[in-house]
Amino acid sequence: MKSLMVLAAVATFGLSGDATAQDADIAAGKAYAAEICAACHAVQQGEMMSPLMEAPAFQEVADTPGMTELALSVWLQSSHPTMPNIVLEQDDLRNVVAYIHSLKGKG
Numbered sequence: 001m002k003s004l005m006v007l008a009a010v011a012t013f014g015l016s017g018d019a020t021a022q023d024a025d026i027a028a029g030k031a032y033a034a035e036i037c038a039a040c041h042a043v044q045q046g047e048m049m050s051p052l053m054e055a056p057a058f059q060e061v062a063d064t065p066g067m068t069e070l071a072l073s074v075w076l077q078s079s080h081p082t083m084p085n086i087v088l089e090q091d092d093l094r095n096v097v098a099y100i101h102s103l104k105g106k107g
Contacts, residue, residue: 022094029099032092033058040083046107054082062103072097 033043042050042057050057061067061075076093079085088096 024094024098025091026095026098026102029092029095029097029102032096033099036086037096045103048107052082058100059103059107062100063105063107067101067104069097069101072100 030043033041037043037058038051040050040052040055042048042055042059044058046059048057048059061072073093076088076096
């Protein structure tokens with residue numbers, strides 16, 4: 001829940017735009033999420049129950065009002081107390097952000 005509050009705060013501060021949309025590969029982002037993120041997060045479209053209760057479902061993140069690709073990018077590059085310090089390569093970051101953003105409104 002704290003992660004979701006951080007996301008909402010980032011979105012509220014007016015971050016907008018498609019900072020990561022160029023050259024993103026949604027399918028690669030989905031594959032990365034399934035391999036790396038799914039241990040803690042629900043990563044599939046419409047899936048709302050994460051394996052780790054504190055970890056927000058990607059669908060929930062995508063459907064957060066005002067959530068932009070820039071806000072997602074900031075969130076994924078910010079350290080979270082309950083999340084391991086995973087550093088995504090720029091291509092992986094761009095792809096995962098595009099994948100999460102692609103879930104918006106599909107839950």
